[in-house]
Amino acid sequence: MNNIGEVHYGCTGCGVCVNACMRKCIYIKKNKEGFYEAIVDKSKCINCGICKDVCYKYFDELTNKEYSIYESSGFLAYSNNKKIRRESSSGGIATEISKWGVENGYNICGASYNYEENITKHIILNSVDEIKRISGSKYMPSYTLDAFKKLDKDKKYIIFCTPCQIYGLRKFMNRNKINKWILIDFFCHGTPSINLWHKYLEMIKKQINIKNIDNINFRDKKEGWHNYHLTISGEGKQYSKNFKEDIFFRCFLNEVDLNSSCYNCKLRFNKLFSDIRLGDFWGPKCLKDELGTSIILVNSQIGREILNKVENVYLEEVKFNDIEISQYGREINIPKIKSRFQKSLNTKKDLEIIYKRYVSPIEKKKKVIRNLKRIIRRGKKGIKWVIRS
Numbered sequence: 001m002n003n004i005g006e007v008h009y010g011c012t013g014c015g016v017c018v019n020a021c022m023r024k025c026i027y028i029k030k031n032k033e034g035f036y037e038a039i040v041d042k043s044k045c046i047n048c049g050i051c052k053d054v055c056y057k058y059f060d061e062l063t064n065k066e067y068s069i070y071e072s073s074g075f076l077a078y079s080n081n082k083k084i085r086r087e088s089s090s091g092g093i094a095t096e097i098s099k100w101g102v103e104n105g106y107n108i109c110g111a112s113y114n115y116e117e118n119i120t121k122h123i124i125l126n127s128v129d130e131i132k133r134i135s136g137s138k139y140m141p142s143y144t145l146d147a148f149k150k151l152d153k154d155k156k157y158i159i160f161c162t163p164c165q166i167y168g169l170r171k172f173m174n175r176n177k178i179n180k181w182i183l184i185d186f187f188c189h190g191t192p193s194i195n196l197w198h199k200y201l202e203m204i205k206k207q208i209n210i211k212n213i214d215n216i217n218f219r220d221k222k223e224g225w226h227n228y229h230l231t232i233s234g235e236g237k238q239y240s241k242n243f244k245e246d247i248f249f250r251c252f253l254n255e256v257d258l259n260s261s262c263y264n265c266k267l268r269f270n271k272l273f274s275d276i277r278l279g280d281f282w283g284p285k286c287l288k289d290e291l292g293t294s295i296i297l298v299n300s301q302i303g304r305e306i307l308n309k310v311e312n313v314y315l316e317e318v319k320f321n322d323i324e325i326s327q328y329g330r331e332i333n334i335p336k337i338k339s340r341f342q343k344s345l346n347t348k349k350d351l352e353i354i355y356k357r358y359v360s361p362i363e364k365k366k367k368v369i370r371n372l373k374r375i376i377r378r379g380k381k382g383i384k385w386v387i388r389s
């Protein structure tokens with residue numbers, strides 16, 4: 001067997017292999033955990049191995065030395081348009097680049113929330129009015145196939161994706177000698193499952209007594225960028241909770257439900273396959289900012305050229321260290337309860353019960369560790385702080 005089916009673990013669901021396959025014998029299916037996964041129809045496969053060339057499962061750190069993050073230039077940046085900044089996840093840079101792209105003959109490919117199916121899908125657009133459809137982070141895997149199938153190697157695109165989707169696209173571009181596509185990814189913590197999202201929506205719909213949802217904002221900045229809310233509206237009613245209290249974010253940020261390939265992701269920090277990488281400029285440098293500020297990493301000549309041309313953006317070159325401390329670079333440990341948590345999402349149990357059983361104990365343990373560390377660091381002052389909190 002010479003196809004991606006020979007290694008079972010670690011499919012990112014990026015969908016690039018489906019396009020790369022000449023025999024059209026790969027398809028994408030949502031697996032039991034709620035992530036997209038590529039499946040090979042062995043009866044049609046001729047074992048040419050092309051799918052392996054574009055697949056993250058075969059990523060080899062040694063042969064990809066040229067893509068080290070430490071060679072990129074780093075910037076602090078935000079859109080000068082406060083509305084765009086407020087409506088984006090961080091500083092609105094993706095929107096400004098998209099606007100520049102449309103005005104300069106590029107098609108834009110990005111992730112859009114589909115309210116009929118309650119999933120996220122990549123779409124292609126070419127007008128400024130449509131850009132709002134892709135702006136903002138959607139914390140779930142995006143279905144790329146419909147959009148990726150339409151990509152034409154002779155047309156100009158700016159493509160926004162997760163680092164693993166970008167990896168597949170870069171390999172596909174290299175194989176097919178494509179040079180008109182510009183690839184933009186973001187620092188990525190990992191994606192939670194579609195199963196978690198759907199279980200959560202069931203709970204919210206019950207809570208606010210609605211059947212249909214017409215707007216979702218995963219990063220509502222109504223109380224500031226650092227205190228972002230998950231806001232869901234429908235039938236004139238609204239749910240809105242700060243990420244520290246919202247159950248979906250608590251499951252996501254406690255890392256109990258990421259895709260298997262996310263835990264030891266090799267693209268989270270060290271290796272880059274994009275022309276530009278974006279991110280939230282968390283950390284000491286922007287502590288007082290509540291509108292949102294982005295990191296921009298420029299990783300190629302074409303990335304540099306675009307950054308010089310995009311207008312309406314505040315840009316300040318920063319030391320790499322400022323970026324490093326703002327991001328999460330390490331491997332994430334797979335929690336022991338991950339598979340039980342994910343199985344329980346397929347049962348009839350309510351998310352609140354699942355959360356109390358599996359996530360709450362992890363949070364309590366983390367709190368104890370945090371308090372102990374504070375006491376060790378600060379002595380008496382630390383003890384007082386712990387008693388007060």
Ligand SMILES: Cc1cc2nc3c(=O)[nH]c(=O)nc-3n(C[C@H](O)[C@H](O)[C@H](O)COP(=O)(O)OP(=O)(O)OC[C@H]3O[C@@H](n4cnc5c(N)ncnc54)[C@H](O)[C@@H]3O)c2cc1C
Nearest residue numbers: 088089090091092093094110111136138160188189279280
């Ligand atoms: C699952 C996920 C995890 C993330 N983890 C981190 C992190 O750990 N650290 C960090 O600094 N930033 C992270 N981000 C990125 C961050 O939230 C912002 O998107 C980024 O800072 C760019 O902000 P912006 O305001 O310029 O653009 P935004 O308006 O946020 O748009 C960014 C682009 O992201 C694309 N996008 C949105 N959702 C998805 C998706 N599910 N799959 C693929 N593409 C998508 C859209 O096409 C859009 O064009 C994550 C984003 C996602 C979706």
